[in-house]
Amino acid sequence: xxSLLKNTLPDMKLFLFFILLISTATAAPAQTNFVARVKDxxxxxPLPGVIVNITNTxxxxxxxxxxxxxxxxxxxxxxxIHFHAIGYKDREDTIILPMxxxxxxxxTLETEDEDLEEVTVSTTRSSRTIQDVPxxxxxxxxxxxEEKANMKPGDIKMILSESTGxxxxxxxxxxGNTGIRIQGMDGRYTQILKDGFPLYAGFxxxxxLMQTPPLDLKRVEIIKxxxxxxxGGGSIAGLINLxxxxxxxxxxxxxxxxxxxxxxxxxxxxxxxLFGKTGITVYAAFNGNKAYAPDNTPFTAIPMFNRVTLHxxxxxxxxxxxxxxxxxxxxxxxxxxxxxxxxxxxxxxxHTYHEDxxxxxxxxxFEIKRRMTGGGALTFKNSFDHFNRIITTPDNAFxxxxxxxxxEINYARHNSKMExxxxxxxxxxxxxxxxxxxxxxxxxxxxxxxLFIQNTWDISKSFVLETGLRGDYVNxxxxxxxxxxxxxxxxxxGFSSRLGGGLGYKAPTIFTEESxxxxxxxxxxxxxxxNKLEHSYGANWDMNYKTxxxxxxxxxxxxxxxxYTTITTPLLLTLQTNDFYRxxxxxxxxxxxxxxxxxxxxxxxxxLFLGYTYTHSHKHNQNVFVETPLTPRHHTNSVLMYEVDGxxxxxxxxxxxxxxxxxxxxxxxxxxxxxxxxEKIWKKCSIYINFENMLDSRQTRFDSIYxxxxxxxxxxxxxxxxxxxxxxxxxxxxx
Numbered sequence: 001x002x003s004l005l006k007n008t009l010p011d012m013k014l015f016l017f018f019i020l021l022i023s024t025a026t027a028a029p030a031q032t033n034f035v036a037r038v039k040d041x042x043x044x045x046p047l048p049g050v051i052v053n054i055t056n057t058x059x060x061x062x063x064x065x066x067x068x069x070x071x072x073x074x075x076x077x078x079x080x081i082h083f084h085a086i087g088y089k090d091r092e093d094t095i096i097l098p099m100x101x102x103x104x105x106x107x108t109l110e111t112e113d114e115d116l117e118e119v120t121v122s123t124t125r126s127s128r129t130i131q132d133v134p135x136x137x138x139x140x141x142x143x144x145x146e147e148k149a150n151m152k153p154g155d156i157k158m159i160l161s162e163s164t165g166x167x168x169x170x171x172x173x174x175x176g177n178t179g180i181r182i183q184g185m186d187g188r189y190t191q192i193l194k195d196g197f198p199l200y201a202g203f204x205x206x207x208x209l210m211q212t213p214p215l216d217l218k219r220v221e222i223i224k225x226x227x228x229x230x231x232g233g234g235s236i237a238g239l240i241n242l243x244x245x246x247x248x249x250x251x252x253x254x255x256x257x258x259x260x261x262x263x264x265x266x267x268x269x270x271x272x273x274l275f276g277k278t279g280i281t282v283y284a285a286f287n288g289n290k291a292y293a294p295d296n297t298p299f300t301a302i303p304m305f306n307r308v309t310l311h312x313x314x315x316x317x318x319x320x321x322x323x324x325x326x327x328x329x330x331x332x333x334x335x336x337x338x339x340x341x342x343x344x345x346x347x348x349x350x351h352t353y354h355e356d357x358x359x360x361x362x363x364x365x366f367e368i369k370r371r372m373t374g375g376g377a378l379t380f381k382n383s384f385d386h387f388n389r390i391i392t393t394p395d396n397a398f399x400x401x402x403x404x405x406x407x408e409i410n411y412a413r414h415n416s417k418m419e420x421x422x423x424x425x426x427x428x429x430x431x432x433x434x435x436x437x438x439x440x441x442x443x444x445x446x447x448x449x450x451l452f453i454q455n456t457w458d459i460s461k462s463f464v465l466e467t468g469l470r471g472d473y474v475n476x477x478x479x480x481x482x483x484x485x486x487x488x489x490x491x492x493x494g495f496s497s498r499l500g501g502g503l504g505y506k507a508p509t510i511f512t513e514e515s516x517x518x519x520x521x522x523x524x525x526x527x528x529x530x531n532k533l534e535h536s537y538g539a540n541w542d543m544n545y546k547t548x549x550x551x552x553x554x555x556x557x558x559x560x561x562x563x564y565t566t567i568t569t570p571l572l573l574t575l576q577t578n579d580f581y582r583x584x585x586x587x588x589x590x591x592x593x594x595x596x597x598x599x600x601x602x603x604x605x606x607x608l609f610l611g612y613t614y615t616h617s618h619k620h621n622q623n624v625f626v627e628t629p630l631t632p633r634h635h636t637n638s639v640l641m642y643e644v645d646g647x648x649x650x651x652x653x654x655x656x657x658x659x660x661x662x663x664x665x666x667x668x669x670x671x672x673x674x675x676x677x678x679e680k681i682w683k684k685c686s687i688y689i690n691f692e693n694m695l696d697s698r699q700t701r702f703d704s705i706y707x708x709x710x711x712x713x714x715x716x717x718x719x720x721x722x723x724x725x726x727x728x729x730x731x732x733x734x735x
Contacts, residue, residue, distance in 0.1 A: 012544040032098045034071040034105070038063045038083065039110040039461045042129065044545035045493035047085060049552025050109070055080040055092065068104075070201035075573070083107055084550055122196065123221045123241040125230060125421050126456060127285045127414045134456065134466035134486035135227070136498045140162070140220035145402035147641075147649065150677055150688045151728070153258045153266045154287035154307075156212050156220075161238070162655070164611035164637060165224060165561075165596045169630055171516040173715040174299050174337035175355045177446055179513045179699030180563075182224055183563050184592040184631045185237035185502070187513050188534075189506060191230070193241040197365055197383040200544040201327075203233060203402040204361065204387040211331055211359070213256055214270045215256060216283035218309060225563060226502040228482040229468030232427060232450050236536040236567065237592075238506035247272040247279030247315055251735075258730035262302055262636050262723060263290030266730070268280040279315035291336070291343040294724045297700045298710050299353075301722035303337030313365075321371040331361040339710060352711050354521065356392040360386070376413040379423075382406065396521040400433040400442075401533045416694070422453040431509070439580070442510055442525040447475045454484075472505070480505040480535070494546050501539030505573075508534070508583060514573040515581070523573070523581045531571065538565030554603045561596040563592055570619075588621030588630065605644050630719055634658035649679040649688075660719045668719040671697040689729040698724040 038050045046067025053060025054071070063069040071081075076097045083091040088109040092183040095105065121130050121137055130137050140148075140159060152158035157178055161168035167181040179187030192200040199277035200212070224238040231239060245252070251273045258266040268285040291304040305352040336343050338354030363385040371377045383406045391398040396629035398427040411424025429446040431598035454468035470482040486500030508531040515523045542561040548554060576582055601608040641655040655673040662668055674695050679688035699705055699720040 001011040008110070022083055031073050031075060034074055034079070034097065034099070035103070036063075036069045036081075036083075036105045036107050036108060038067045038069060038085075038107045040493055041110045042131075044108075047088075047238055047493065048081055048111060049548035049555075050088075051552055053082055053149040055082045069164060069278040073186070076274045085109060085548075090115045102248075102312070121221055122243055123193075123223060123239070125196075125410070125412060125454075126419060127412075128419070128456070130647070131496070132464065132488070133355070134464050134488035135223060135499060135500060136225075136486075136540055138222040138224070139398045140222070142218055142317040142672070145214050145217055145219070147651065147677070147679075149256065150679060150689050150730075151675070151692060152316040153215065153730070154213060154264075154285070156214050156217075156242070159214055159220065162637060162639075162653070163222070164598050164635075165613050165615075166222070167632070167635070168515065170718040170722070171513050172337070172355065173718050174521075175303050175357055176305075176337065177357075177516060179516070180695070181592065181631070181700075182222075182237040183565065183613040184628060185565065186591075188511065189234070189236040189504075189567070191231060191235040191239040193239060195244050195365065196231075196241060196381070198234070198404070198406055198427065199363055199383065199385050201377055201404065202726075203389060203400060203431060204385070211309075211333060211361070212242065212269060212309065213283070213285055213287070215254065215270045215285070215311065216245055216281065216715065218243045219222070224561075225565065226484065226504040226538045228502065228538065229452055229454055229470045229484045230421075232425070232448060232470065232472050232482075233474070233480065233507055233533075236506060236534075236538070236565065240388075241259070244313070245270070245272055245281055247281055249274050253735040255733040255735075258732060260289075260726055260728040262292040263304070264288070264302070264728065270432070274315070277317045279317075281313045281315075283309070285309045288613045291340060292723065293340040294698065294700065294722075297722075298339060298341075299705070300337040300340055300343055301698070301700075301724070303335050303355075304343050305333060305335035307331065307333035307665055309337075323367075323369045325367040327365045329361065329365075331359070331364045333357070333359045334361070348674060352394055353713060354393065356390070358390045359388065361387045363620055374413070375415055376411060378409075378411050380407075380409045384407075390657070392521050393519055395523075398433070398520045399436055400431055402429070402431050403430045418456045419456040420454070424449075424451050426450075429509075432703070438512045439522060440525065442520075442523070444509065444526065445475075446507055446509075448507070450475045462490050466488075466500075468502075474507050474533065477507055477533050480533060497542070497543045499539070499541045501537070504536040506534040506536075508571050508585075510583065512573065512583075517717075522579060524583070525584050526571075531583060532569060534567055534569055534571055534585070536565055536567045538563070554601065556602075557598075557600040559596075559598040561598075563595070564591075564593040566591050586619070588619050590617070590619050592628070605642055607639075607641045607643065609637070609641075611641040629661050629663040630717055632657045632660050646683075647681055647683070651677045653677075657720070662717045662719065665714060667719070668699075669702045671702070671720050673697055673721070686728070686735055689727070689730070691727050692724070693721055693723070693725050698722055698723040 038047045050063040052069040061069050079095050081093050122338050124133050124135055148159040155167050160166050169179045171177045171179050180190050182190050182730040194350040220240040227239050228233045254270045256268045266287050270283050272281040289302050291300050292302040294299050308333045311329045335357040339351045342354050365383045367381040369379045385404045386402045405428045408425035412421040416558040427448045432443050433441050450472045452470040456466045458464050466486040468484040472480045482503050484502030488498050490496045491664035508526045510526055512522055540563045544559045546557045567590040570590045571583050572586045573581050573586050597612045599610040615631055617631045619626045643649045643650040653675045657671055659670050660668040675692050677690045679686050706715045708714045
């Protein structure tokens with residue numbers, strides 16, 4: 001018996017071991033792998049760095065350079081898989097394992113917002129998204145507009161001045177009139193559009209930025225460099241297109257009430273709603289400010305002004321193929337700057353200097369678009385603009401009315417590989433002046449007739465070519481041909497590059513930054529027999545690279561732009577021996593060249609924006625170089641934002657401006673601007689506070705702004721802020 005047990009025991013141990021092994025295998029579920037290929041829903045390109053994990057567990061991985069993500073050792077059965085990438089909408093999918101052998105699940109992610117270039121742009125009249133257009137376009141998205149509205153809800157000056165390569169330039173020391181420069185070029189070379197309509201040109205351009213609110217804007221599209229094919233003259237340096245909001249089925253009712261430590265008050269409201277086949281948007285606002293001057297400064301840094309704006313638009317969609325838009329815009333403003341004592345009512349013989357601006361605008365827009373069979377669309381649009389402005393100083397008065405109209409008909413045809421757009425437009429610009437001085441009337445009438453055609457061609461998956469040709473005839477000044485070419489190169493989802501160039505022109509008028517600075521005092525009329533068109537040629541080249549680090553947790557976008565523009569026969573204001581000013585076409589030419597660098601870095605709720613602009617702009621005459629006044633050679637901008645969607649926003653910013661050459665031969669000082677903004681958000685409302693120019697950088701602290709006496713000042717160039725440190729705060733309501 002003992003011998004039997006001795007011989008049987010090893011066999012029993014082996015048997016029990018196999019029973020235990022089988023039991024363990026039965027208790028443990030089967031394990032398998034899950035393989036996914038993650039792509040961009042629009043471009044179909046692979047997405048690296050996408051976080052893929054089992055929902056509510058620590059099991060996860062990140063997709064590789066080919067967009068492949070592998071989860072290993074998963075139990076058979078049902079799993080909820082979560083996909084996350086910065087800038088894309090999160091996605092969850094239920095899978096059942098095991099999947100068929102060698103099966104890879106294809107996952108597509110959609111972009112989250114406009115910053116990732118998935119918005120279809122309006123400025124190029126294309127059906128393409130911004131990432132597929134050869135023309136380089138910068139966007140200021142709706143989120144950015146809302147953030148900047150916290151700082152300046154009454155106008156768009158702040159929105160544009162904090163963009164790389166754009167400079168807002170105060171043309172009047174006391175009334176706040178502001179122009180805009182792109183890439184170091186004078187403000188008259190930048191065209192400002194509203195929904196594609198040229199409503200801010202000529203006489204109305206001096207105050208256009210200060211009288212345009214951001215609340216009814218959906219986004220801002222910016223093209224830098226020559227872009228005259230579709231819009232004609234005036235866009236030598238570039239163009240800015242302000243895109244209005246349109247109604248949707250979901251009602252939008254927004255209010256902003258804002259106050260500043262400088263005596264400013266803004267009360268803005270916006271309403272939109274789509275009712276079946278009819279929609280409406282209405283913007284109404286009151287914006288005002290008391291006369292404000294920092295300590296020990298005799299002149300207003302912010303003038304006293306009151307402005308009322310009303311802008312309703314009607315949208316009609318009679319059928320699926322027809323869109324009709326009808327809108328009207330009305331604005332009235334009274335603006336008084338000058339000696340702070342005079343403006344505040346303490347008027348005596350020691351305090352007499354002032355500058356009064358009374359402006360009123362009424363404009364209308366009409367657009368009808370009819371989509372045709374086969375992918376084509378026929379569009380007709382028309383606008384009228386009536387702008388009156390009266391400028392009064394103790395020794396000068398200027399009263400004039402600008403009446404402008406714009407009409408266009410175009411046909412666009414789109415398919416998967418090629419787009420065509422062709423059309424004709426007519427732009428009229430008439431200025432009539434009241435005879436208030438002995439200098440003579442400076443009336444003019446310009447009529448511009450244009451024909452254009454543009455083609456966009458997908459040569460391959462990597463190359464897109466855009467070519468355009470326009471011909472304009474300007475009465476009394478002749479014909480101007482405007483060719484343009486741009487090419488887009490794409491490599492994967494991370495790299496793209498654009499190269500483009502073209503010709504431009506500008507018809508002469510008396511309305512420039514130089515004449516605005518002296519309130520048109522003693523400025524002689526522009527005449528066709530002694531003046532001619534300004535012509536230009538220029539080119540841009542940029543490179544854009546997107547990548548991610550730390551398994552997609554950190555994203556980075558780098559854009560590098562190089563630009564060059566030359567203006568031949570530029571129109572310059574020259575002082576005559578009799579103290580009158582005359583515009584003359586100089587034999588010299590103006591060159592503007594430089595580079596812009598933009599870096600965006602994202603990590604969870606943090607976003608860092610870094611920008612640098614190098615601008616070298618000068619007048620070149622027979623090997624003599626003269627620096628263009630009021631153009632900083634170096635400019636940096638940096639913004640750090642912390643944002644939890646729908647809860648809170650906190651931002652800090654810093655901007656540097658290098659010394660600038662001034663028109664009197666001196667050089668302005670360098671300076672920094674720093675700010676802080678915070679906003680707490682609830683479902684129906686939010687409150688915010690903003691500290692602007694916290695270092696109190698202002699020209700009156702480190703330089704003078706005038707020569708002569710307080711009663712008879714001669715103002716110098718304004719290259720730095722005058723108002724200094726100002727805080728503002730308010731409440732936003734969304735119903």
